[in-house]
Amino acid sequence: MTTTDDRTTAAAVDPGPLIKLTIADCAAKVLHSAVTLGVFGALAEGPADEEQIVAATGLHPRMAADFLDALAGLGLLERTGDRYSNAPLAEAYLVPGTSTYLGGFVELTNETLYGTWGRLTEALTTGAPQHLDPDKGGFVGDKHKDPEKMKRFFAGLDAYSDRMGAELAGRIDWSRHSSFVDLGGARGNLASVLVREHPHLKAGVFDLERTRPLFTEHVGRLGHTDRIEFTGGDFFADDIPRADVIVLGHILHGFDTDRRRELLRRVHAAVNPGGQILVYDRMIDDERSNAERLLSSLHMRLVSPDGSEYRIGDLNDWLAEAGFTAPAAQPLLGTHTLVTATR
Incomplete structure (x- = not known):
């Protein structure tokens, strides 16, 4: 039963941080998709408008505006008028082919985190590890049996070890x-x-x-x-x-x-x-x-x-x-x- 005191306490506490935490994975998925679709590479040559980005990346026009503006809101793109450009953070770390590129690490986390964290409640109640592929086991699943999968996996690790080695x-x-x-x-x-x-x-x-x-x-x-x-x-x-x-x-x-x-x-x-x-x-x-x-x-x-x-x-x-x-x-x-x- 909700009391007046309960309602007063709730009104005094901003629920905003809770809502942001609840949907935090949405921002991460926007980043992952931008890397996969090549948005930051497409903008490496200079600013472009929505139509040009759609043509370069395969974005569907129905999704493009909200997606690109969300990237701008997250501090990964900058928008001037109707044109977009990479923000300094993206220009430094998310342009393919550069020595500081961390896109491989972004793709690695996308591949390895979501399948396991989706089974967190099961792990918390059973104590059992939740493998990427329950039938194959191990943190990297069966990637060691597929050289191309293993290369992609290591490419993600390399993106991070480049910076770690420099440090x-x-x-x-x-x-x-x-x-x-x-x-x-x-x-x-x-x-x-x-x-x-x-x-x-x-x-x-x-x-x-x-x-x-x-x-x-x-x-x-x-x-x-x-x-x-x-x-x-x-x-x-x-x-x-x-x-x-x-x-x-x-x-x-x-x-x-x-x-x-x-x-x-x-x-x-x-x-x-x-x-x-x-x-x-x-x-x-x-x-x-x-x-x-x-x-x-x-x-x-x-x-x-x-x-x-x-x-x-x-x-x-x-x-x-x-x-x-x-x-x-x-x-x-x-x-x-x-x-x-x-x-």
Whole structure:
């Protein structure tokens, strides 16, 4: 039964934030569709009107005006009179073919997030991971069996690792080191960024053997075949290649605490004395108050049986247990945390 006091309280609280939260996925889907249809690439040559954009992208005239104006309202396009142009954010990161292009990452999230998050309620009541394809399992489904699917998947990851590699290249004093290994480095994109920025480094990538053909193709195309060595293996069964620095990006969040501790011990044995470990993930703040990081943790629980994000303080404890010293944390790209420690 609704009372006068209930109505008075409701009237005093603006429901706007609740409504925006309820339809937040609509804005994301507008972005995803704009990338898929090539809107930002079509505007890379200069402003265009609605009719020109329709012709270039295949937009239906009935949908075009609201769609383009919504993109403008979201800060991705700018409208002057009847002509549209890319806003600075889109021009910087959403024009295909540029070195800073993040459209691949946008497409990757579109492909991987919606199927799993649509089953969140089931996961919350059963505790079971909700795979992208329940019949095939795993975060990437059966993509490893289809080279073209796997290439598209890695292209999305590369869009992000380009920026991550550039950040790591500038954040770490690489002059103190002569070698590094990117653990779970996929087809070597982050490693390629680092050796490009620091030519004196000898680089390695350690990942599953099935990734080798994709690594060979990608690193060969980038011209770094003689700079980066691939080692195929299992983190927990095979020796991790020795190096001055070992990088763990988006690795620890895939395992439970016991496996994280075990892996850090194995990494400690592989880091040369005086070397460093670099760990980056969307780590949870120690007060567990950052909603975006907690949503990332929920995502890992959705797509894996044991994964989740973890607190910075917990990682510091695990690093100390493994034998590392002087852990230090710093924000990275506004979405991640980088923790470094010394052997």
